[in-house]
Amino acid sequence: MSEPKIIPLHSLSATDTPDVVLRLSDVTYTRRDEKLLDCVSFDIPSDGMTAILGPNGAGKTLTLRVIAGLIAPDSGRIDMADGLKDNMALVFQTPVLLRRSARANLIHALKIARVPRRLRPRQADELLALADLLDLADRPACALSGGEQQRLSIVRALAREPRVLLLDEPTASLDPRSTAAIERLARRTMRLGTKVIFVTHDWAQAKRLASGVIFLHRGQVTEVTRAPQFFDDPQSRAARCYKLGRLIP
């Protein structure tokens, strides 16, 4: 297993870009002679929810993992607001939970976040309540339903009180009820002051949640715009085709 490379991170200048929390400039990632990310550039504002939207294989998850620092790009530059590097949390598409109770999973995350031991049980219960999981606190995490596991993963990520929460297709393969619960939790998280960046291929979900949209197609950014404008009248051909459910040329 090779050690991940260190991403060249730079601090955003607060005076130049007061509303931008994250900036990717010409980020490229190539594997087996295929450019999976091709000069990806965009700014992410510090407020609201930003959707990274696009069809399967567009490079959405890869972009999120690059932002999270789990994958180092081959070239390009990533600028972050001061202290953001250690103040982000990522929730994976498939929940990865420890083999212990729901509450113990949260207590472990709080321990990693260096929360004092005496405060952990109370904070764990607060997080469980936020996800409407307090009744299931002592149940083994692996015995929870898919939607409950994903909610638990989200509040576990909140244990370190991140400034930015990254969600990778958090409702993929969930039923409408579980999807609604996850979306409710995402909104609550945003209202608590956390910037939410989520990846989805679900047009309707992006429309319900996002205040800004980044559209990706074949590793390239085709559109970065505010949500109302994007959903009313997408400018790129790829996004227009995607909206109409047509194959993107």
Place this chain on the structure above:
Amino acid sequence: MDNGFLDAFRMLARFDPDLVEIILLSIKVSFSAVAVALLLALPFGALLATWPFPGRRALVVLVNALMGLPPVVVGLGLYLLFSHRGALGVLEFLYTPTAMIVAQTVLVFPIAASLSRQVFVDLHAQYDEMLRSLGANKWQILLTVFWEARRSLLTVALAGMGRALSEVGAVMIVGGNIDHVTRVMTTAIALETSKGSLAFAMALGIVLLALSVIVNAAVSFLRTDNGGAVHV
């Protein structure tokens, strides 16, 4: 033969002192060997699984190959090492239970290291990115993986115990099968059978078989109890 069986059960029923002494020494030697082997093998397995370094792949192949190490070869090697002219002769380990513990440790170590490495590889792959995304450092990741692996590692320990208890060649060479000193179940069975004392050999065989069944039942129970999530 029938009388031999009856005599064997009678010996077991009355807790024959010689029998009990041999059984206790066997358990003491094997338990100590497994404990020492695990102490060395688990960190080594974790290192092989999680830390990239030059030659790691070759080391993994070597450790896997050593799982089939012939006990008599280990016995011979340690005999040469511990004999008076050997490099470690000054320790005077030869024909002592300590030498037997060392021999069994050498045999159990590759098994424990190889099996635990696989456990750590699987769990590390599963949890590494998630824990990093929560802000965990390498040490915290390692401790978490260790804790999550505890059930599988117990299975590794039991597999090592099975190997140690059933081993005969190495302990025979370095222990010498000396009565009341280094005689353990396997070496006693070999000796008593050659002498024609089948009842004593069979009594020890029954105990050895029972211990083997207990160890395997424990492994089987742990696999079932863990919802099939054991990695060995």
